[in-house]
Amino acid sequence: MSARRDGNVIVLEGACRVEDAEPLLAWLQADRGLIVDLSGAEHLHAAVLQILMAMRPALKGSARDAFIREWLTPVLSEADPLGMAPHEG
Amino acid sequence: MDDLLQHFIVEAHELIQQATDDLLALERDPSGTMHLDSAFRAVHTLKGSVGLFDFAPMGLALHAAEDLLGALRAGQGHIDSDVIDSLLDCIDQTERWAGTIEQTGKLPSDAAEEGYRLARLMRSQLDNGSTSVAPAIPEADLGWVGELMARSDVSTPSREQDKPLVAVRYTPRADCFFAGDDPIALLRSVPDLVAVRLATRDPWPPAAEIDPFACNLRIEVLSSAGLDAVKAAFRFVPDQVKIHEIAQSPGDHAHVAEAGHQFAGPAAGTTGGASARMLRVDAARIDRLADLVGEMVVAKNALAHLAGLAADGLDRKDFAHGLLASQAAIDRLVAEMHRAVMDVRMMPMRDIFRRFPRVVRDIAGHLGKAIDFSMEGEDVEADKAVVEGLFEPLLHVLRNAVGHGAEPEHVRQEAGKPTRTRIVLRARRIGERVMVEVEDDGRGIDPAAIRRVARERGVSSADDLECMSDAEVIELIFAPGFSTASEVTDLSGRGVGMDAVRFAVESLGGQASVRSTQGRGTTIRLSLPLTVVMTRVMAVRVGRELYGIPLDGIVEAAFVPASRILPVRDAEAFVLRDRTLPFVRLADLLDIPRPAEPRSGMKVVVMEVGDELVGIAVDEFAERMDVLMRPMTGILAGAPGVMGTTLLGDGSVLMILDTPELLG
Numbered sequence: 001m002s003a004r005r006d007g008n009v010i011v012l013e014g015a016c017r018v019e020d021a022e023p024l025l026a027w028l029q030a031d032r033g034l035i036v037d038l039s040g041a042e043h044l045h046a047a048v049l050q051i052l053m054a055m056r057p058a059l060k061g062s063a064r065d066a067f068i069r070e071w072l073t074p075v076l077s078e079a080d081p082l083g084m085a086p087h088e089g
Numbered sequence: 090m091d092d093l094l095q096h097f098i099v100e101a102h103e104l105i106q107q108a109t110d111d112l113l114a115l116e117r118d119p120s121g122t123m124h125l126d127s128a129f130r131a132v133h134t135l136k137g138s139v140g141l142f143d144f145a146p147m148g149l150a151l152h153a154a155e156d157l158l159g160a161l162r163a164g165q166g167h168i169d170s171d172v173i174d175s176l177l178d179c180i181d182q183t184e185r186w187a188g189t190i191e192q193t194g195k196l197p198s199d200a201a202e203e204g205y206r207l208a209r210l211m212r213s214q215l216d217n218g219s220t221s222v223a224p225a226i227p228e229a230d231l232g233w234v235g236e237l238m239a240r241s242d243v244s245t246p247s248r249e250q251d252k253p254l255v256a257v258r259y260t261p262r263a264d265c266f267f268a269g270d271d272p273i274a275l276l277r278s279v280p281d282l283v284a285v286r287l288a289t290r291d292p293w294p295p296a297a298e299i300d301p302f303a304c305n306l307r308i309e310v311l312s313s314a315g316l317d318a319v320k321a322a323f324r325f326v327p328d329q330v331k332i333h334e335i336a337q338s339p340g341d342h343a344h345v346a347e348a349g350h351q352f353a354g355p356a357a358g359t360t361g362g363a364s365a366r367m368l369r370v371d372a373a374r375i376d377r378l379a380d381l382v383g384e385m386v387v388a389k390n391a392l393a394h395l396a397g398l399a400a401d402g403l404d405r406k407d408f409a410h411g412l413l414a415s416q417a418a419i420d421r422l423v424a425e426m427h428r429a430v431m432d433v434r435m436m437p438m439r440d441i442f443r444r445f446p447r448v449v450r451d452i453a454g455h456l457g458k459a460i461d462f463s464m465e466g467e468d469v470e471a472d473k474a475v476v477e478g479l480f481e482p483l484l485h486v487l488r489n490a491v492g493h494g495a496e497p498e499h500v501r502q503e504a505g506k507p508t509r510t511r512i513v514l515r516a517r518r519i520g521e522r523v524m525v526e527v528e529d530d531g532r533g534i535d536p537a538a539i540r541r542v543a544r545e546r547g548v549s550s551a552d553d554l555e556c557m558s559d560a561e562v563i564e565l566i567f568a569p570g571f572s573t574a575s576e577v578t579d580l581s582g583r584g585v586g587m588d589a590v591r592f593a594v595e596s597l598g599g600q601a602s603v604r605s606t607q608g609r610g611t612t613i614r615l616s617l618p619l620t621v622v623m624t625r626v627m628a629v630r631v632g633r634e635l636y637g638i639p640l641d642g643i644v645e646a647a648f649v650p651a652s653r654i655l656p657v658r659d660a661e662a663f664v665l666r667d668r669t670l671p672f673v674r675l676a677d678l679l680d681i682p683r684p685a686e687p688r689s690g691m692k693v694v695v696m697e698v699g700d701e702l703v704g705i706a707v708d709e710f711a712e713r714m715d716v717l718m719r720p721m722t723g724i725l726a727g728a729p730g731v732m733g734t735t736l737l738g739d740g741s742v743l744m745i746l747d748t749p750e751l752l753g
Contacts (some may be wrong), residue, residue, distance in 0.1 A: 018266050018271070018302075021301040021302070022301045022302075024301075025299060025301045028296075029296055029297060029299075032296075043273070043274065043277070044273055045271050045273060045274070046261070046266070046270075046271050046272040046273040046274075046304060046306055047266055047271075047301055047302065047304070049273055049287075049306075050289070050304065050305055050306050051299070051301060053287065053289065053306075054289075054293045054296070054299055054305075055296060055299075067277050071276070071282065071285045072273070072287075075285070075286075075287045
């Protein structure tokens with residue numbers, strides 16, 4: 001498991017795989033105030049990434065992985081997300 | 090080739106044909122849901138069968154075609170000739186692949202590329218279809234490329250400006266995670282990223298209802314790595330991506346071009362089916378054969394019984410009587426079995442006719458002619474050899490009808506004819522023959538033009554032409570040398586003229602004729618035997634060899650005393666009942682050494698060749714027999730003077746001579 005809960009921080013480490021998506025979603029559904037730490041992540045599976053895109057948690061740390069830093073983090077921290085704000089409900 | 094693959098090939102050819110038929114019908118009548126359903130089923134079944142083998146590109150293309158047909162069924166998009174063309178393109182390629190698989194057992198090396206192209210073609214039709222429902226213009230479809238470009242200008246400095254860019258829109262399937270896909274890993278593998286945009290395919294549902302296992306991403310990418318490298322990265326998900334190449338001009342006008350390949354033109358003609366195709370036979374016909382074999386066993390037992398009685402010293406007269414009865418029974422059975430086997434070989438014209446609507450459509454499209462093509466008598470049956478042998482000649486005749494017969498629309502309108510040229514392909518059974526006609530209501534043949542051309546090309550002398558009626562002149566289109574290379578276009582044939590049509594038909598034992606009225610139209614009529622008939626031959630001996638001569642050319646057999654054979658210059662002649670006939674030795678005709686000749690005289694077969702009688706000397710007359718003549722095939726096909734062969738009871742081969750050709 002590459003996703004673990006550390007207090008009010010969800011730490012994503014190493015290569016995050018499709019199995020990580022479900023617990024990640026469950027944690028964020030339960031508490032939208034949780035912070036996600038991407039700094040140790042080496043890869044984000046699309047399933048994990050889309051949970052982050054949907055739930056838009058606050059992010060912590062800058063990913064060491066260049067690809068995540070350059071191409072994925074900007075998407076997650078865009079001020080005006082492209083029509084993907086979660087419907088309130 | 091293993092059994093499963095063989096069945097697959099047979100099935101594939103049938104399903105491909107079915108799909109083609111349905112698509113053409115659909116084009117004529119876009120509201121024909123029956124044809125749409127049928128085409129969908131054919132493609133769906135074919136796709137399923139392909140899945141059993143390692144023919145991924147074929148499956149990919151068919152899958153996309155199935156999706157497109159499915160969408161059309163669901164009422165998304167219009168059925169227009171564009172969509173039909175794309176689908177036919179896919180079906181055509183599938184057919185070519187099936188042909189390659191039949192020969193080599195595998196797909197050609199460029200199949201992946203081609204499958205990818207077709208899948209994308211289908212996909213783009215699908216997208217066009219869905220956007221055309223909304224009043225969106227096609228350019229809007231490429232709007233995302235522009236947005237992506239704008240984005241790249243912001244996010245990256247202009248260092249990439251000179252390089253051609255490739256834009257990709259990758260919409261992973263919702264269930265792609267289950268297939269083990271990770272779109273982000275794929276994104277990571279794209280070389281030289283310039284811009285990335287991640288969005289959702291559908292808006293997110295409320296947080297509590299998010300399905301973590303359904304992919305809801307849309308990934309748009311700009312890369313400067315070049316088309317091939319980008320395509321390579323997405324090679325496993327070609328049905329989920331759209332790739333566009335963007336040529337960047339200095340004026341900053343992005344030029345978006347669909348990164349398609351040149352359409353590989355349809356392979357020149359469809360192969361005439363020379364390869365061994367399997368024959369599908371109605372089970373009832375096989376049952377009939379089995380019954381006859383049963384009766385044959387009974388007849389054989391009767392003969393065995395008779396043999397036993399003979400051993401017990403049966404009265405000679407009774408024995409002869411029993412033997413005759415037994416022979417009569419076996420005779421009847423052999424005749425019936427022959428008929429039954431011929432029945433098995435019978436196939437309907439439909440098997441070749443169904444390929445023609447497509448051909449006519451393509452030729453007409455190519456030449457910009459409006460054609461109403463219809464067919465009659467697809468159910469008429471004839472021997473497999475006859476039906477299959479008709480494909481090439483008919484193809485050529487139809488090409489001529491479209492290419493030469495059909496006038497431009499305005500000419501037709503001026504002549505008060507319907508704008509579309511009517512071409513009818515018709516088969517009819519007349520007695521023991523089958524008549525196949527191609528009739529058009531086009532411009533007809535101008536006898537004056539034929540006379541001129543025939544004179545110019547030396548097909549016929551001016552004097553002869555003078556004496557010929559118009560109908561006879563028109564028949565000259567079948568004369569060798571009448572059509573010349575100048576008329577050979579990619580449509581009117583590959584260097585074959587109407588003489589080739591006549592030759593092909595005559596080699597099947599048929600005749601070709603033409604009727605034409607200038608301004609009214611032309612009818613080409615091919616008349617063929619229904620079956621490959623039993624030939625009656627007379628066997629003759631020269632030296633130690635036996636040869637067959639077809640009985641229908643033989644007038645009589647005679648013994649000519651040596652004294653009546655007279656030298657005439659460097660040839661010989663003999664007198665038979667006050668007529669002097671040329672005398673030739675079969676040994677000379679066959680170019681074999683003359684055996685020693687008896688002093689008393691020669692045995693002569695008197696034959697009618699053309700309008701003349703000729704005596705052909707042989708060493709011995711042997712028996713008359715009914716044989717199933719096999720035409721010469723393979724390297725022997727060109728052997729002069731031999732019509733065919735047949736197997737004799739002792740297993741030896743009897744050559745059946747074409748005496749007129751030998752004498753000619």
